[in-house]
Amino acid sequence: MKQILIEKNILQNNDDIASKNRQILKDKGVFTINLLGAPGGGKTSVLEQIIKNIKHNVDVTVIEGDLYTTKDAQRIEKHHVDVIQVNTGGACHLDASMIDQAFEHIDINNLDFLVIENVGNLVCPASYDLSEDMKITVMSVTEGNDKPLKYPAMFQRSNALILNKIDLIDSTDFDIEEFYKDVYSLNENIKIFKVSCREERGIDELCKYLESQINDKRRNKEFQ
Ligand SMILES: Nc1nc2c(ncn2[C@@H]2O[C@H](COP(=O)(O)OP(=O)(O)OP(=O)(O)O)[C@@H](O)[C@H]2O)c(=O)[nH]1
Numbered sequence: 225m226k227q228i229l230i231e232k233n234i235l236q237n238n239d240d241i242a243s244k245n246r247q248i249l250k251d252k253g254v255f256t257i258n259l260l261g262a263p264g265g266g267k268t269s270v271l272e273q274i275i276k277n278i279k280h281n282v283d284v285t286v287i288e289g290d291l292y293t294t295k296d297a298q299r300i301e302k303h304h305v306d307v308i309q310v311n312t313g314g315a316c317h318l319d320a321s322m323i324d325q326a327f328e329h330i331d332i333n334n335l336d337f338l339v340i341e342n343v344g345n346l347v348c349p350a351s352y353d354l355s356e357d358m359k360i361t362v363m364s365v366t367e368g369n370d371k372p373l374k375y376p377a378m379f380q381r382s383n384a385l386i387l388n389k390i391d392l393i394d395s396t397d398f399d400i401e402e403f404y405k406d407v408y409s410l411n412e413n414i415k416i417f418k419v420s421c422r423e424e425r426g427i428d429e430l431c432k433y434l435e436s437q438i439n440d441k442r443r444n445k446e447f448q
């Protein structure tokens with residue numbers, strides 16, 4: 225019997241491209257995050273808040289992943305930062321070769337912070353290394369507190385978790401204690417931020433955390 229391990233080969237190929245680009249980002253001192261989460265959880269809204277808060281201190285470029293539209297990229301452009309739209313044509317996640325193509329349009333020498341907004345999906349994007357320093361999942365209280373245990377890979381592989389739409393929590397049955405317990409049972413090192421983009425709550429703390437990571441990466445470049 226002949227057996228073809230397609231998934232393994234695809235992921236190996238992905239990892240090879242990602243590790244080449246990770247070296248470039250390291251050499252240039254560019255801190256990179258991969259924003260993940262279900263459709264509508266608030267990835268673009270969180271990103272808009274981050275940009276508003278830190279764009280005066282750091283040079284930011286955004287890669288926007290979307291199936292077909294440029295809707296999110298148009299929202300980001302309004303904040304006067306560079307944005308590259310990647311349309312997957314129906315694929316449910318970004319992969320490293322798509323980021324490789326986007327790199328051709330990025331001025332990497334004048335960059336501190338690269339943000340990749342992945343396609344809205346709580347499963348597939350977690351498997352693809354995009355050369356990021358951190359995977360950050362955005363989920364909202366309206367999705368329900370059972371999601372970490374139902375979709376564990378994303379929570380296990382993320383370095384940070386942004387719990388968004390906290391302004392709506394009293395209108396839901398979201399059990400925050402159970403949520404924390406479940407998330408930490410999957411990943412004891414994950415950093416959790418509670419935010420509301422609508423009310424601009426929790427954004428300062430999130431941005432301080434990101435800025436310290438951006439500065440660390442910049443400093444490491446200077447020591448090389
Ligand atoms: N009440 C409330 N609504 C929010 C908050 N953050 C985002 N929203 C709303 O939630 C909806 C989805 O937000 P987006 O930022 O587009 O979500 P997304 O994760 O980028 O969505 P996709 O890119 O389609 O996966 C929008 O209507 C936002 O206005 C929040 O903190 N509170």
Ligand SMILES: [Mg+2]
Pocket residue numbers: 267268269296341
């Ligand atoms: Mg979006």
